[in-house]
Amino acid sequence: MHPSSGSGPAPRADDGGRLAADVLPRPDAVVDATGLFCPLPIVRTAERVRGMRPGAVLELRADDPVTRVDLPNWCRGHGHRFLGWTADGRELRLFLAVATPAAARTE
């Protein structure tokens, strides 16, 4: 649980952040949510992020296009840093860096 005390949302980036194929972050963990529809990719991401250290990078693989909107929004609420996404046809790869305790506004 990383409650917010209202120190303000992270910058909005819900439809931006497309990454070039040669600058993709190197993930510390991968969640494959291909075939699942939102919110399930977010549910799986949240489960995996709980066990990760601050600053670690998670890659979410999904084919529900709405994930590109929902994941950045979810990151803004939790203080995680959305690093961007790339697509190969319908296959999406999305990246986030796990929040540091300060960014997650834990107290």
Added chain:
Amino acid sequence: MDGAPITAIGLISGGLDSTLAARLLVEQGLSVVGLNFSTGFCKTDARRMLNRPGEDPKRLRHEGIRAGGDAGIPIEVIDIAEEYLKMVLHPKHGYGKVMNPCIDCRIFMLRRARQYMEENGAHFVFTGEVLGQRPMSQHRRALQEIERDSGLEGLLLRPLSARVLPATIPEERGWVDRGRLPAIHGRGRKEQVRLAQRFGVLDYPQPSGGCCFLTDMNFGRRFKDKIAHGDETMLAPEDLVFLKVGRHLRLSPTVKIIVGRDEPECNFLGRYQAGRWAAEALDCSSPLTLVEGDPDVETRSRIASITARYSNARDRERVRVRLRRDQAEEILDVVPAAESSCEPLLL
């Protein structure tokens, strides 16, 4: 507030009321965590599954997650579909106009919120409920009953209506300043809109009252038919997926067909062909018909005829229709069914 921060757990749908309730508490310096439950009955979730071409992903966004992002509030999305279905089948307080067990739904979600509160050392729970806003679940007695049956007596704050409801423990203990909370009641939206302007909340879904399949008449009819023709103890959330798409026609107590109405629906149904009969008219633009049950030869011919009726070859004298189940395949030459013979079968 002295010592440890006070943490409130809120039910956040992403609608304006729950968003404002959260903002009112954040404004008072509380830590807020939002819960959003995935029930399996969300219409937006179903639209995502159909994945219609050209549909703007932003229109299909998860509103709870979006609201959390906008407010800087973490949202925990919790998949409750399996347990929720059991509650929907046997609601203690009954249904509304369709299959909507609104009071039991609130109690169910608040019990889960209480569990989350206890497991995470939080202090109380809040919702965006407004006294008198909804006829079934938000009149004074219902609000009291919901609070009692969820096991949250004294620990359930409705910030928007706080000053027209009895003081709660968070208010009595000074965790929340009751004097700074509103006294909204009734069906009007003026006060909420004014508060939204004050908080700079500009992006929120308009209240439609129609985002839950359980209030949908068509879905309700199909759901009741499903229950009436099966063993409800074996019913699982995935069994309800088909109820959300296509035309449904019951041919017999043991056989029902689902006819896709457009390409996205047919593509969606096509993913579930394994182990089931499916029919398509040949040499024309045809829907996919998916069969539930094990039809005999005569019924398969009827299915072919109905499939032809919904194809663009419906005016031909005869149409060839292919039926398949896994490796089995047959091609039937049939007369398209008359509309008058299909209508009585429609659910």
